[in-house]
Amino acid sequence: MSGAQAWGFTDDRGTELGADRVPRRVIAYVRAGAALCDLGVTPVAVYGSGHDGEVLDPAKEGGLTAAAVTYLGPGRVLDEGLLRELRPDVIVDVTYDGKSPYALDEAVAERLGVPLVALSVGNELTLPAILDRFGALAVSLGAAPDAPAAPAAPDAETPAVASSADLRAAEDALRDVAARTGLAVLALSGAGPDQVHLARPLAWPELARLAELGVRLVDPGPGPGANWLTGDWDRAAELRPGLVLFDSRAHATAPDEALSGVRFTPWNPETPPSPAAYARFFRALAEALGA
Structure with missing residues (x-):
């Protein structure tokens, strides 16, 4: 135009x-x-x-x-x-x-x-x-713009400012817990009783961000697939994760019993790209790592 x-x-x-x-x-x-x-x-x-x-x-x-x-x-x-x-x-x-x-x-x-x-x-x-x-x-589209981190009056914060500050706080909390625990974290998406998609951390912006914050993410290793390595549940268990981020979307299946004894926390690979949504996710992960 x-x-x-x-x-x-x-x-x-x-x-x-x-x-x-x-x-x-x-x-x-x-x-x-x-x-x-x-x-x-x-x-x-x-x-x-x-x-x-x-x-x-x-x-x-x-x-x-x-x-x-x-x-x-x-x-x-x-x-x-x-x-x-x-x-x-x-x-x-x-x-x-x-x-x-x-x-x-x-x-x-x-x-x-x-x-x-x-x-x-x-x-x-x-x-x-x-x-x-x-x-x-x-x-x-008309939303209030984000503003400096320290507004003049706390009660004057816009939702954008509040959520950005919340995201920074959630990242700080996650960084602290990750440094203290060092737990190995595997992200995956269940595809039935005989198949699971194992996430390649650097292929996912939010997982790459977790790595920057000190979360020790497990790479599934060589094989086909740019974002996922597809294998069976025994392959996932062989990676010996301490915590599993499991795909919580409706089309994904729940983790298999091959991973019994492992901690789990939900992960939506389509988390809304907003500070508020990622603050919720990072906070939940920090709680799971520190449990």
Whole structure:
């Protein structure tokens, strides 16, 4: 677009988007929508991915249910007529490859005549950079900007300031516990009684951040797969983790009995990219490590 615009944003594909007014009616992929909700922008509705069903996954909902945000079902089979009735001003998705939106065909947005923002959640960005990008989008959509860490009056803190401070506190707590315990942590996603996906820590921005904070993450070793190494549950047990981060999403299966005697704590690989959501996750992990 050219000329003066009331709203403009360049997404993580390098696509320059604009409109003659700030978008107010936001429809988003559930992970992006939950993050925006934390950041002060409540979507009209959210949609899921190919992993999702007709009901919103409790592991992914964040504050969406409390905010009464409508869930539309998986993005690839959305009713375009319903989308048109919802009159979106903008659609927000994520991208893992920096090229394509993850959960919605871009042609849908084109047919609706609506800009589609795709923000990266892949490992080409660090977790702090990902959080900054979602924060920037939220501010462009009307959310209050983050402010210096020491506002003039504590009772004047915006939610963004409070959640950023909470994230820093949660990281400090996790760093302290990790240094004291040194417990080996394995992240995984159950895929049935005979199969499990073992996370490669550096392939996941949030796991890489945990390593920076001193958490001793277990690498599953050589083999195929950029993000996961797929094996059986005995392979997971052979890695001798002291604590397992298990995928808590609805499509993943619970840890196998081969890991009996190991501590567990839930991990959502699609945690909303907001300071508040990661503060909750880091705090929960610190409690699990220190138990």
